[in-house]
Amino acid sequence: MDTPTKTDLRAPLKSFKKIPVYVVEEHNEALQFIYSAIGGKKLPLEGTTLVHLDAHPDMLIDRKLKGEDARSGRKLLPLLQIENWIVPAAAAGHISRVVWLRPPWAKQFADGSRMIHVGDHPETGLLRVDSKEPYYLSDALYSQQLINKRKFTLTVAELSEINEEQIKNKIQNLDICEPYVLDIDLDFFSTANPFLNLYDQIKLYDQLEPIFGFNIPQVNDEKIYEEFCKSREQQLVELQELFEYLEENSDLKGYEGPKSELYHKVCDLKDVVKAEADRLGEKPDWWMIFAGGCTRDQGGLPHHISTEQEIEETVNKTLKLFLKNIPKPIMITVARSTDDGYCPPHQINFIQSLVLQIIREVYNTDEPVLHYLNTCD
Structure with missing residues (x-):
């Protein structure tokens, strides 16, 4: 227009x-x-x-x-x-x-x-x-x-x-x-x-909450909210990079990003998901899992x-x-x-x-x- x-x-x-x-x-x-x-x-x-x-x-x-x-x-x-x-x-x-x-x-x-x-x-x-x-x-x-x-x-x-x-x-x-x-x-x-069906035997949707979760500031202070958004943005960017790497490589070996607390949480999740996927004879859809994690705010969809x-x-x-x-x-x-x-x-x-x-x-x-x-x- x-x-x-x-x-x-x-x-x-x-x-x-x-x-x-x-x-x-x-x-x-x-x-x-x-x-x-x-x-x-x-x-x-x-x-x-x-x-x-x-x-x-x-x-x-x-x-x-x-x-x-x-x-x-x-x-x-x-x-x-x-x-x-x-x-x-x-x-x-x-x-x-x-x-x-x-x-x-x-x-x-x-x-x-x-x-x-x-x-x-x-x-x-x-x-x-x-x-x-x-x-x-x-x-x-x-x-x-x-x-x-x-x-x-x-x-x-x-x-x-x-x-x-x-x-x-x-x-x-x-x-x-x-x-x-x-x-x-x-x-x-x-x-x-739709994310409830992702490896429901291991309750994957629930396991995503502590990885993707966040705590909203309880103080009505502009500077605190701005800092929160910067921190949350960094969290989401890091998670996206981790799951993109998993989607491309099926593992985090060789990942050159920061070995942060998030990295270790995703490593632990990867092992659990990989074991369940092997049991079912399939390859995990890591991008779908990331998308599901992004919906875990406010109790999920x-x-x-x-x-x-x-x-x-x-x-x-x-x-x-x-x-x-x-x-x-x-x-x-x-x-x-x-x-x-x-x-x-x-x-x-x-x-x-x-x-x-x-x-x-x-x-x-x-x-x-x-x-x-x-x-x-």
Whole structure:
């Protein structure tokens, strides 16, 4: 997208004849359709609200993403992953409010609203936020020193009511205004933590916590928080280097990095994992193990495999009542999130058909664009 003029920012929006629905596999793929709607003047260049039903906030930032890349329009899209696609769009000004509606088992943020500034660290140019929430501290993403700042509001609320009056009260409190994008991840209805299956006989996921864990400062002192983020960044970089070496060499013999306490912890873990992998006759996926370790903050990822009855009730009551009582969205994006294991593969088609059926019942929509069928591996 080109740099806008003041006239562009005030230009009246065009309308879709029917509400478009885009179904993607990986959630970050939804952003390309939002950007297309902005380019087609169906959404404003700035100030859109994202109503985000998901078992995960998806509001991290790639630690190596520069602010200038976040503001580069479509050039940003290939740099994003499922967990970090929303905040860069907020850094570019396109999204000014995120309403994360979570199922009861997802608790990565406390309910309520907070204002967050996102911008560039003045020394590195890397994109950072001024939020001291554990969600951001765990990835060393906090900084009070920001330039090229944008602010956005994050509102978090549990969505589980099945009574229309309760739903209406919730919607009134959320104060969702147009224009907004309705964004639904199907793992909202049934959520798996794919890392729990990594060598579950030796409880590997639990063994990763003391290696990847951290203690959040309990004193509200700016200097202490800055030092914590530097220390946490060093910890994550060292762990990444150790696991990358393991992935390439299957051992830590010859590793030339520091022989720190972390190094010895990973050495001990390597021996345990290698023994279990040998027993199973397979080669460890060290990069997957590293990715699992990075989710061990705040007690790990949510995990709740819903029954069919629970799914039907949530879709046919909670979702339907919610959609009937909020203003109409400009567009709808739906993420399957099953290839990465977050929405159980044996339930995905069942959930998707129910959700798309309810969307058709409530809104005048185009036929869903099943983008995931056209995506090559």
